Amino acid sequence: MECYTLIVACLLCLLPLATCVTPSGTTPGIQNIFLGRCLAYQEIIKPYPQTTVDCNSLWVKFTTSFEGKEPCGLTSKDYSDFIETSLSSLPEDKAMFWSGTYRVAHDYAESGKRFITLEDTLLGYIMNGLVWCGQTAPPGINYHSCPSFNGCPVAANTAFWGKASSQFASRARGTVTVLLDGSNPAKPAYRTDSYFARFELPSLSPEEVQMVNIYVVHAVNQPYRETCNNGTLPAMQRAVKEHGLKYTCQDNPQAILHLLCVDSPGSLMCRIAQHGNYSHIFG
Amino acid sequence: MECYTLIVACLLCLLPLATCVTPSGTTPGIQNIFLGRCLAYQEIIKPYPQTTVDCNSLWVKFTTSFEGKEPCGLTSKDYSDFIETSLSSLPEDKAMFWSGTYRVAHDYAESGKRFITLEDTLLGYIMNGLVWCGQTAPPGINYHSCPSFNGCPVAANTAFWGKASSQFASRARGTVTVLLDGSNPAKPAYRTDSYFARFELPSLSPEEVQMVNIYVVHAVNQPYRETCNNGTLPAMQRAVKEHGLKYTCQDNPQAILHLLCVDSPGSLMCRIAQHGNYSHIFG
Numbered sequence: 353m354e355c356y357t358l359i360v361a362c363l364l365c366l367l368p369l370a371t372c373v374t375p376s377g378t379t380p381g382i383q384n385i386f387l388g389r390c391l392a393y394q395e396i397i398k399p400y401p402q403t404t405v406d407c408n409s410l411w412v413k414f415t416t417s418f419e420g421k422e423p424c425g426l427t428s429k430d431y432s433d434f435i436e437t438s439l440s441s442l443p444e445d446k447a448m449f450w451s452g453t454y455r456v457a458h459d460y461a462e463s464g465k466r467f468i469t470l471e472d473t474l475l476g477y478i479m480n481g482l483v484w485c486g487q488t489a490p491p492g493i494n495y496h497s498c499p500s501f502n503g504c505p506v507a508a509n510t511a512f513w514g515k516a517s518s519q520f521a522s523r524a525r526g527t528v529t530v531l532l533d534g535s536n537p538a539k540p541a542y543r544t545d546s547y548f549a550r551f552e553l554p555s556l557s558p559e560e561v562q563m564v565n566i567y568v569v570h571a572v573n574q575p576y577r578e579t580c581n582n583g584t585l586p587a588m589q590r591a592v593k594e595h596g597l598k599y600t601c602q603d604n605p606q607a608i609l610h611l612l613c614v615d616s617p618g619s620l621m622c623r624i625a626q627h628g629n630y631s632h633i634f635g
Numbered sequence: 636m637e638c639y640t641l642i643v644a645c646l647l648c649l650l651p652l653a654t655c656v657t658p659s660g661t662t663p664g665i666q667n668i669f670l671g672r673c674l675a676y677q678e679i680i681k682p683y684p685q686t687t688v689d690c691n692s693l694w695v696k697f698t699t700s701f702e703g704k705e706p707c708g709l710t711s712k713d714y715s716d717f718i719e720t721s722l723s724s725l726p727e728d729k730a731m732f733w734s735g736t737y738r739v740a741h742d743y744a745e746s747g748k749r750f751i752t753l754e755d756t757l758l759g760y761i762m763n764g765l766v767w768c769g770q771t772a773p774p775g776i777n778y779h780s781c782p783s784f785n786g787c788p789v790a791a792n793t794a795f796w797g798k799a800s801s802q803f804a805s806r807a808r809g810t811v812t813v814l815l816d817g818s819n820p821a822k823p824a825y826r827t828d829s830y831f832a833r834f835e836l837p838s839l840s841p842e843e844v845q846m847v848n849i850y851v852v853h854a855v856n857q858p859y860r861e862t863c864n865n866g867t868l869p870a871m872q873r874a875v876k877e878h879g880l881k882y883t884c885q886d887n888p889q890a891i892l893h894l895l896c897v898d899s900p901g902s903l904m905c906r907i908a909q910h911g912n913y914s915h916i917f918g
Contacts, residue, residue, distance in 0.1 A: 381674035381690070388671015391664035396764040407664070459745065460897070481679040606900035609907060610893045614743070617889035624892065625908040 377496045378484045386411055389478045399464045403440040403474045410438055410478075417512075420492035423485040424504035428515035435512075438475040439519050442468060447524035451546045452533035453569050459611050460531070467529060470520045479516070510551070517547050521555035527563045528556065532585075534568040534578040534603065541568060541578045542588035549591065558596035566592075566601040567608055572616045579603045660779045661767045669694055672761045682747045686723040686757045693721055693761075700795075703775035706768040707787035711798035718795075721758040722802050725751055730807035734829050735816035736852050742894050743814070750812060753803045762799070797834050804838035810846045811839065815868075817851040817861040817886065824851060824861045825871035832874065841879035849875075849884040850891055855899045862886045 379385065390407035393399070413434040418426060448467035450457030461467040470476040485498035501509040530548060532541040543549060556564070568585060570576050578585055580601035592599045604612070613622035662668065673690035676682070696717040701709060731750035733740030744750040753759040768781035784792040813831065815824040826832060839847070851868060853859050861868055863884035875882045887895070896905035 379678050381670070381678060384667060384670045384690075385675045385678070386671070387664070387667045388669070389675070392668045392672070392764075395662050395664060395668070407667075459742070462742065466898075481675075606905075606907065607897050610896040610900055610905065613893040613907075614890050615749075617893055621907070622889075622893065623908045624889065624896075624904070625906045 376483060377494045377498050379482050380495065382482060382484060382493075383411060385482065386414065386478055390474070393474050393477050397463075397477075399468075399472070401440055401443060403438075405438055405474060410434070413437055415493070418484065418486040418493075420488060421486040422488055423494070423499050423501075424508045426486075426511040427507045428511050431512050431515050435475060435516050435519050438478070439473055439516070439523065442473075442520075442523045442525065444526035445528075446526075447520070448529045448531065449521070449548050449552050450531045451543075451548050452536055452539055452541070453531040456569055456608065456611055457531040460608060470517060473520065475516055476520075479512075514547065514551050518551040518555040521552040522557065524556055525560045527565060528561055529565045529567065531567050531569055531608070532588075534576060534583070534585075535571040535574045537577065540584040542584040542591075544587075549588075553591060553595055556595065556597060561597055564592050564597050564599040566599060567605055568601065568603045569608055569612070570604045572609075572612050572621050573619050576603070659766060660777045660781050662765050663778065665765060665767060665776075666694060668765065669697065669761055673757070676757050676760050680746075680760075682751075682755070684724055684726060686721075688721055688757060693717070696720055698776070701767065701769040701776075703771060704769045705771055706777070706782050706784075707791045709769075709794040710790045711794050714795050714798050718758060718799050718802050721761070722756055722799070722806065725756075725803075725806045725808065727809035728811075729809075730803070731812045731814065732804070732831050732835050733814045734826075734831050735819055735822055735824070736814040739852055739891065739894055740814040743891060753800060756803060758799055759803075762795075793834070797830065800830050801834040801838040804835040805840065807839055808843045810848060811844055812848045812850065814850050814852055814891070815871075817859060817866070817868075818854040818857045820860065823867040825867040825874075827870075832871075836874060836878055839878065839880060844880055847875050847880050847882040849882060850888055851884065851886045852891055852895070853887045855895050855904055856902050859886070 387407050390405065390410055394403065394405070394407075417431045417434050421430070446464075446468045448457060448461050448469045450469060457469060458471065461469050461472060464472040471480045483498055485494050486492055487494040533539070534541045566580070566585070566588065568578065568580055570579075577583060580589075580603055585601060589599055589601060609621070613619070616622055670690050673688065673693055677686065677688070677690075700714045700717050704713070729747075729751045731740060731744050731752050733752060740752060741754065744752050744755060747755040754763045766781055768777050769775055770777040816822065817824045849863070849868070849871065851861065851863055853862075860866060863872075863886055868884060872882055872884060892904070896902070899905055
């Protein structure tokens with residue numbers, strides 16, 4: 353939904369910042385992809401709790417949000433109706449947030465079987481990976497080029513995913529899980545300008561959410577740059593506490609470590625202890 | 636694509652075997668789901684190697700295969716054109732087959748990032764989970780009820796997925812991987828009536844395939860019913876050898892064990908060895 357980084361986009365287009373565009377416009381075939389995903393989610397994936405939404409009406413609500421409008425002029429209000437119609441309620445203890453940990457978070461969530469990320473809701477499932485933008489000139493949707501939302505005002509930059517994230521967080525109940533990256537040399541694990549800090553944490557209900565479990569992911573065989581006790585994690589824990597929420601913090605819990613170890617089972621950190629042989633459990 | 640088991644289907648419909656129907660017909664919105672998936676695969680997922688297919692033409696080829704026809708009268712020939720148009724070539728060493736191990740195989744394959752199953756190809760991605768059938772009466776597609784293909788002649792039962800599986804296998808090159816379930820009390824790990832035995836193994840090219848790596852999956856904390864050395868696995872290895880292929884066989888290789896351990900990290904089989912503490916690698 354947003355184009356790479358500002359630097360990359362500007363190198364590509366060589367235009368002043370405010371008019372910087374991505375190399376591509378609205379996803380070709382977006383209406384079919386939107387409708388197909390909306391139908392497949394309800395007819396084939398059928399997650400619990402089930403969502404019942406009329407896909408054609410939802411497409412109209414989506415296009416009404418941005419069609420014919422200047423893309424950098426949008427605010428979250430433009431998407432309110434669309435987002436509120438398509439976001440379902442969340443089962444207790446299932447909401448998962450992630451920051452810098454897309455792959456491991458989604459592997460762990462397992463498409464809603466273990467946890468539910470925004471991308472596992474009907475709304476996120478439909479919109480994941482789509483690019484779209486409007487234009488004031490006909491046909492109202494720009495299939496040629498979309499602005500780099502990083503070059504738009506903040507309100508337009510986060511109009512959709514910011515609103516979607518906060519609405520998702522406001523539906524969380526029970527225990528919530530947050531996966532952060534403690535190994536990235538380029539980005540702190542917790543940033544006050546992250547989606548989690550700006551949209552998700554402020555939308556978590558202290559009445560409905562009993563616990564925030566923070567998992568700090570440490571890439572196998574790389575330095576632990578940040579842990580629960582150092583770097584930006586202590587600040588995060590203060591922010592969670594100030595919002596009135598209880599929390600735990602764990603560095604690479606075993607379940608996460610097992611996921612990371614699928615790609616490097618031979619490394620020292622990944623070796624499973626030998627507890628004798630298992631001949632006694634052979635059938 | 637096929638309805639549950641014959642017993643369940645017949646309990647539901649209480650009709651003689653040959654006319655036994657599933658509780659549902661062709662997936663509602665199948666055209667939109669088909670086109671949306673076809674477009675999303677090419678526009679968003681963009682796997683390597685890229686597949687370039689016109690989705691509307693593909694939909695026509697698909698419906699031409701079965702529309703207006705008696706569903707139990709189909710053979711793989713009816714689907715040939717559709718399947719051959721939509722199956723791409725496979726990168727070396729990436730093809731993965733599975734039998735009774737849908738979840739772990741797909742978690743391991745990681746949507747084509749580690750391995751490519753039939754469901755990760757354009758063809759499998761489009762068709763996964765769809766139900767469809769034709770009828771001789773207008774409108775030619777039956778949205779009310781589809782036959783249990785288990786009750787149809789074998790040719791119709793396997794017309795689509797049998798042909799798709801054998802075409803997929805015929806494109807495999809280099810090392811191929813097979814994941815079997817060694818813990819299921821209801822089904823042997825290797826069955827001569829499995830898709831692997833009937834369609835995939837016979838289609839593997841001894842010239843193009845250098846090695847077959849057999850992985851036997853053993854559920855955590857359950858008896859090892861079958862291993863590489865007992866049960867039906869020795870027969871499988873003979874069959875692979877007789878087809879002119881080299882093979883290896885491993886019981887729960889570490890990478891697979893790590894995947895299984897995500898759900899039970901505390902069990903004895905899953906405990907990661909403690910190699911001292913890691914304070915020296917903290918950044």
